Amino acid sequence: MPNPVPSCPARPTARPAIVMAQAACAALRRRRQLVLALLAVGVAMSILADCAIGPASLSPSALLRALFTPDAAPPDARLILWRIRLPYALTAACVGAALGLAGAEMQTVLANPLASPFTLGTSAAGAFGASLSIVLGWHIRGLPQTWIIALSAFVCSMLSVWLLEALTRLRQTETGRVETSTVVLCGVALVFSFQALVALMQFVASEDTLQDLVFWTLGSLTRATWPAIGLLALTLATTLPFALGAAWRLTVLRMGEERAASLGVDVHRLRRAALLRISLLSALAVAFVGVIGFVGLIAPHIARGLVGEDQRYTLPASLLSGAFILSTTALLARVIVPGVVVPTGIVTALVGIPFFLFIILRQKPGA
């Protein structure tokens, strides 16, 4: 058979090129590890600042003494730190971490830069679940009330992500692509539906429970408790290894659903597992502190900007960014009006909206 051009020569890659590329890879890896380390330090610093700053000022030395040798510290410092400030600061960090991780996974599996538990109705569903269990006064013998609230929030959150996935599947093209607008519009429908249901719960609630419900819709860290922190930390510790275990598959999924499937990734299974983790994380966050918006939306964008799209780094970076953002906004919420703790949900929304607009405006038209 005639051959119009000479055959492609089999060129072995030159040795120096391999060495250079390996060095570049190592440099990239070190840079990313450094970014993760810096983020972790940032989170630790913001937690400490959260503990130190407040109406009753604690000097750094008193703070450290109360933190590391509580028995030797003065009782009032110990009380302020361990009963009030540390639970508040740790709840902020844990909830931020949970939302950051959930947001990163959600943006990947739904292939949508606007996906987050808050924007697509998962948080609203969780709030509805929580308010349902409060208003109806559900009890299970031997189980604390907080756990029942969390469980109810989880069931509703899972229902909402499942519904979202089912709705968007209906509009999927042959190549597995779902239009960004479809996901967002379905999410908006879910947000409004669950908000209406929460409003209905408020309408039928008694005076006492109404007070409780307002807390969920505003999002506040002031009810932080140690068992809640423990449960949140446990959930993070169990979901993160699974998320990291799926990191390569998630990275490939970022290249496109059809491509991931052609490389042997069972996209439906990956998505179902991720959505389960997302609903667990966002439901617990909602169950303990109410609806906190924008953290889950912003953190993944910051993470991708800092460490790129290799999900082995993006996921932990998003988790740490989320923790850092909520930790610092929690601090802001306490110092912005002296003597008053503004509900954190309000502050994150005020800070988050400009960023939200930035993401929308940066989207390419038609993308």
Place this chain on the structure above:
Amino acid sequence: MNTRRPDTEQSGEQGLRVQGLSVRHGRHEVLHDITAGPFPPGRLCAVLGPNGSGKSTLLRAMGGLVPSRGQVLLHGQVLDGLDLRARARLCCTLPQTLPEPLRLTVLETLLAARRVAHPAQEDDVPAALGWLARVGIESLAMRPLSELSGGQRQLVGLAQALSRHPRALLLDEPLSALDPHYQYRVLALLREETARSGLVCILVLHDLNQALNWCETACVLHEGRVQAFGPPRAILTPALLHAVYRIHACVDTGAQGQDFISVQGVETLGQVPQNV
């Protein structure tokens, strides 16, 4: 019709064969009872047909990416029923869509494609660089996908597929975004690689001249059915070109000995000047 009927005894047959393959999208049947093959190993094979004839769907069904009825056999082994991962290891489908423009370097893109199926190995980076060099984009190794052109991303996708060492490679319009230099470079690379490793390589092509000069077997689809199967020179008859592509054309041989489609006219438009 050159479609060969399947033999009852499949064992020992080399190449890829599809038997009674049907695919539905909702109520619409896109592929009707396709039986074709064997697509032989070691030689390039083309899937041809007009827009909407079911070429991409056939490739996806061969790769197990869409639900289908019927059987796909590779070297006598039935692929249906294998889990997606095992099937993708044997038979790699390169979709027509390009890799998304991410903030992921070209090298990472190749490594990720390998790591989803294989554990990390010492020579992963040199191997990935080797494939980038063969496709001709080694200089882009550390550049993010978001900074590349469509054609460059298509080459990344191709390197990704090749780096997985499949037994069968199914490429859906792998040349669509490439300039002539890279089109022929990729064809030459694929022919060499296919011959070297006994790969079954099936390409969806729109350019009939490329099919004539580079492929030894072609399968022509029309409205979801196999219209012809065999050597392109033999099956691309004026009657078939008219029935399938609605052009008045025949295969001609140029001064250098290469075959080309000479078009005399297009149905509904009447006569057109030669060499349009």
